[in-house]
Amino acid sequence: MNNNLHLIASNKKILSLYEEGAVFCAFDTETSGQNPENSNIIEIGAVKFTKDGILEKFSSLIKVQSPLNPFIVGLTGINDQMLENAPLAEKIIPEFRNFCKETILVAHNAQFDLRFMNAESQRLGFLPLQNSAVDTLRLSRIMLPENRSWKQTFLADQFSIDKGHAHRAFDDAKVCAEIFKILIKMPVPQKKKRQRLRICSEQTSSLAVQALL
Numbered sequence: 001m002n003n004n005l006h007l008i009a010s011n012k013k014i015l016s017l018y019e020e021g022a023v024f025c026a027f028d029t030e031t032s033g034q035n036p037e038n039s040n041i042i043e044i045g046a047v048k049f050t051k052d053g054i055l056e057k058f059s060s061l062i063k064v065q066s067p068l069n070p071f072i073v074g075l076t077g078i079n080d081q082m083l084e085n086a087p088l089a090e091k092i093i094p095e096f097r098n099f100c101k102e103t104i105l106v107a108h109n110a111q112f113d114l115r116f117m118n119a120e121s122q123r124l125g126f127l128p129l130q131n132s133a134v135d136t137l138r139l140s141r142i143m144l145p146e147n148r149s150w151k152q153t154f155l156a157d158q159f160s161i162d163k164g165h166a167h168r169a170f171d172d173a174k175v176c177a178e179i180f181k182i183l184i185k186m187p188v189p190q191k192k193k194r195q196r197l198r199i200c201s202e203q204t205s206s207l208a209v210q211a212l213l
Helices: 011-019 070-076 089-099 110-123 136-143 152-158 169-183 204-212
Strands: 024-031 041-050 053-061 104-107 133-135
Touching: 011 136, 024 070, 024 110, 024 169, 041 070, 041 089, 041 110, 041 169, 053 089, 053 169, 089 110, 104 110, 104 169, 110 133, 110 136, 133 136, 136 152, 136 169, 152 169
Parallel strands: 024 104, 104 133
Antiparallel strands: 024 041, 041 053
16 A cells, blocks of 8 residues: 555645535444454444535444444444344445545544445455545644543534434434534634644545554
């Protein structure tokens, strides 16, 4: 993979794209573990949107071969019975890749989701995603440097956003989209204005590689 990162230097560019009508895709994954080498995506949720509102929605559970551990069941509310009749990754991963094609991806802690998405893609013979991507976790740390937390649930409460069912992919994706729309319109804190804002990668494959370094 190419390790070179092509980053937009300022969140002003992200806002400009948004105001010009670019299509964004906020997405989230729930997984069976922390390591994409020995764990899998069990749910994908996404909302495709522009400045004018939501265009399309995507939500699916994904069947996996191994039983879920109790921690994941407790965290997400997803259990083995729910996945028993769910479609396989062979069906859902290509569908999601087509859904988000030619969009700018948005995710909270994007490196995590992109590592899993690219690992699942590569297992199926696909290349890593080539979309541009915005990480709302990175963005929130820059725009809200005095916060005591940048977790998505904390930001949702801070911005009075309905969290729905936290740790379910579709609800988390909707929350991520709302956080994104708020953050990109905030003024950059004075002490951050001279720094390059490493927010948006032109190659999500490179972003995923950076997460492994």
